Amino acid sequence: MxxxxxxxxxxxxxxxxxxxxxxxxxxxxxxxxxxxxxxxxxxxxxxxxxxxxxxxxxxxxxxxxxxxxxxxxxxxxxxxxxxxxxxxGKAYIHGLGFRVDERVIVPRSYIGELLMRGVLESEGLGLVPEPEAIGSVLDLCTGSACLAIIAAGRFPQAQVDAVELSPDAIEVAKLNIADYEMGERVHLHRGDLFAPLRGRRYDLIIANPPYVRAEEVAAFPPEFGAEPQMAHIAGTDGLDLVRRILAEAHGHLNPGGALLCEVGTGREALEADYDLPFTWLDTEDSEAEVFWIAAEDLPG
Missing domain, CATH: 1.10.8 (Helicase, Ruva Protein; domain 3)
Structure with missing residues (x-):
């Protein structure tokens, strides 16, 4: 038997x-x-x-x-x-399902939880008092487009630009945008961070960039090694892309806008390098791995 x-x-x-x-x-x-x-x-x-x-x-x-x-x-x-x-071929963020395969990192951003639970809004921290007033959102390093789709649902008046460097990930993102019938509101751009945006400005920028140190990527167990390496590795301290985002975000935000960025365990290093008023946000499974900063407080 x-x-x-x-x-x-x-x-x-x-x-x-x-x-x-x-x-x-x-x-x-x-x-x-x-x-x-x-x-x-x-x-x-x-x-x-x-x-x-x-x-x-x-x-x-x-x-x-x-x-x-x-x-x-x-x-x-x-x-x-x-x-x-x-x-x-499927992953979920707070009940929303997204197509995935080896062309894209498995979505698990804490930003998804913050958006879905309304933590940023008036019933939470009050960082976004009126979601309907958000007219434009940028999602950097969009991957499967999960955060762009969630943002479009959370901010019903917003047009969402989603930027991704990997052509393979963009193909998966297209499938998810089609599944959620968001093609009129979520717009994909292939390129390196802000490069393809031609000076556009936004009310909110969300970013879940690669933020893993090179030595940690080299020691990954097979499950994490199965994901595209470019979705993880970000220099010797894991903050190469975060630094670039901080340097350029001010020039792409409208007055009163803000940046919401996930950095993993990078808080201590960021606070050592920058004298900026980061607001650190917790989720059910993380502590101070995501920051919020207003446009007027960013360098530039």
Missing amino acids: TAIDDLITLRDLLRFAVSRFNVAGLSFGHGTTNALDEAAFLLLEALKLPVDDINPWLDARLTRLERQSLLDLIEARVTTRKPAAYLV
Whole structure:
């Protein structure tokens, strides 16, 4: 008798997957942080079930074809060490799903949570008192265009420019923009940061640039190594692109505008290098990895 004959329900497959992942010593961090959540996501998304809660489905009996497909996915997660999001072609930010594959980094920006939860707005920190007053947004290093799409939804009057250097990532971004029918409001530009924008100015700039130190990228586990390296590496201290953004953002912001930027663990280095009034924002899973700064406080 084989595993496919022994494992009948989704609960059986979930337990089997968690055990396999733990024994294999997999790494997580692409939307999940442990073997249980990774297994639940992989199984639910593969079965086209809602990914927010596996409990209603645990005792569902699976067809033989479904069981074989799930066992193949579990084995692929262990043998390829690719993130589950790549294996099923989908990643989520606060319930919104986005297409992903190896051409683009798996979306997991803390900025997405800040936008979706309304932290910036009057019910939160009051940094954006009137979302309807935001008429233009720039998303730098857009990747899959997830943040550009979220911003377009959060700021209903805004036109959103999304800039990406990688031609492969732009192809994935096009798919997501089409899925959300945002083609009239989210506009892709290929280029290096502000270069393709020809002096345009915005009410809000959001940026989730590469911010990982070169030595850390070299030591990545296979799951992170499966992502495009250019989406991670940013010089010896991880802040090369952040410094360029800080130097140029003022010239691309309208009066009263602001920059919202994710920097990972770069707070200490930034505060040592810049005498600027950064406002550091926390999320459910991070502390001071995203800053907000008003246009008038930026150099330039």
